[in-house]
Amino acid sequence: METRNIELRLLRYFVTVAEEMHFGRAAGRLAMTQPPLSQAIRALEDMLGVALFVRTKRSVELTPVGKDLLPEVRRLLAGADALRPLAQSLARGEAGVLSLAFVSTADYGLLPLLLRDFGARYPGVRLQLVEATSDVQVEELVAGRIDAGLVIPPLLPRHAVALSYLPIAxxxxxxxxxxxxxxxxxxxxxxxxxxxxxxxxxxxxxxxxxxxxxxxxxxxxxxxxxxxxxxxxxxxxxxxxxxxxxxxxxxxxxxxxxxxxxxxxxxxxxxxxxxxxxxxxxETGLVWRAAEVSPVLAGFIDIVRTHAATVPALP
Missing domain, CATH: 3.40.190.10 (Periplasmic binding protein-like II)
Known part of the structure; x- marks a missing residue:
């Protein structure tokens, strides 16, 4: 059997037996009987092509390979356990990456305010910031290389239909x-x-x-x-x-x-x-691809809308 078919279930069995050093106690922790557990460990050893335990009638010990493999398996299982909360955080826009470009004029007033509020609400999001002129930002947006940009309008007419624009200040x-x-x-x-x-x-x-x-x-x-x-x-x-x-x-x-x-x-x-x-x-505003709004970008747009609503319009 190929290693790509190894189930996380078998790796959890391995860790439990390694912690108990006793198949009976390990089976009790896993709410199963001992024979299926022994068969599962044998199947894992066959998949890996190595022995993980030395078994006698009186004791169970890890082989040298088993000892070295145990911390790696624990890290793998910890990563697997983190997938669900990570996926939930990504869906809520609380984790991930936001690639944001900005004109240099925004760097001395608007940008620091937005980043401060966004960082306070979404500390788990990693920001990728790049300074660029408005025309470069529009091209990068259309090409999908950035998520959003702080620009000085107007937008280029040939791209305006594909982009959304929100005036901020x-x-x-x-x-x-x-x-x-x-x-x-x-x-x-x-x-x-x-x-x-x-x-x-x-x-x-x-x-x-x-x-x-x-x-x-x-x-x-x-x-x-x-x-x-x-x-x-x-x-x-x-x-x-x-x-x-x-x-x-x-x-x-x-x-x-x-x-x-x-x-x-x-x-x-x-x-x-x-x-x-x-x-x-x-005027400075936020521009993004109208058809692609990730949860992270939606959170940033919400911050921008809140800020824009507090800025009095000039005549």
């Missing part, structure tokens, strides 16, 4: 500028001030911005802000990560329009100011 844009530029405007050197700055005051400063091909939604919001003020910005530098954009601002390479939560990204020589011009906001 909208926040105003603020100006990130060097402390030297702030000093020239008569602003203080503090990292954040409620004193607004007009785009017209910075019209000659180069703009540091995401490339449109990688973040069309965010790029168009920024350009629309300048356009509404009657200005045409001069793009000085492009970068695909917020950390890089803010670092370029600190080096005096220009100014940037960033979500208000980026105030938490502190860089020496960078200050943040609200815009005098009203209206420019950036």
């Amino acid at each position: 909208r926040e105003p844009l603020v100006i990130a500028m060097s402390s030297d530029a702030a000093a020239e405007l008569g602003q203080g050197a503090q990292e954040w001030s409620q004193t607004p700055v007009s785009l017209h005051q910075l019209a000659d400063a180069p703009l540091v911005v995401f490339p449109r091909r990688l973040a069309p939604g965010f790029y168009d919001i920024i350009m629309g802000c300048y356009g509404a003020a009657g200005l045409m910005p001069r793009v000085g530098q492009e970068a695909i990560q917020m950390q890089t954009i803010v670092s370029l601002v600190s080096a005096g390479m220009g100014v940037a329009l960033v979500p208000q939560s980026l105030r938490h990204l502190r860089r020496t020589g960078v200050v943040y100011r609200p815009l005098l011009e009203s209206g420019p906001v950036v």
Whole structure:
């Protein structure tokens, strides 16, 4: 008989006999008679092709192979016993893996809040996090390589039908500028001030911005802000990560329009100011494949919905 046909029942019999070192007592623990137990152990030995016990009329002892095999069998049975509770946890979304991508703008406000709440409710779920631009996230979603993503809309039209989107938060844009530029405007050197700055005051400063091909939604919001003020910005530098954009601002390479939560990204020589011009906001939302919602993902979506309901909408 092949080892692939070994039943867990036979392995449990082996462990019980090894613990009792007596077929009669082992049979009593297993609520069976001794002859069927002896036959079962013989069948297991035949399957494995080795003797597990040395039997005499007076004693039962484990063979050297039996002694070495016993801890391995115990580990195997422990794993089998854990299957049912694991399966139940997976079905409830309390265990498993969630692969989540996020835009860099979410890393300084929205993402930590969601991960904190999700981790508190589902501590048994393992998170796989990756930072990516919105366009890359959509492609990864469609290919099935991630479960969900925090993106800046709009979605690509050719993928919109296959994906679900849930808006989470909208926040105003603020100006990130060097402390030297702030000093020239008569602003203080503090990292954040409620004193607004007009785009017209910075019209000659180069703009540091995401490339449109990688973040069309965010790029168009920024350009629309300048356009509404009657200005045409001069793009000085492009970068695909917020950390890089803010670092370029600190080096005096220009100014940037960033979500208000980026105030938490502190860089020496960078200050943040609200815009005098009203209206420019950036939205962040969750996107996932509409036809594939695992229990783990459903739990995360529930966290997102709860958070979205508590965030006041901006005009």
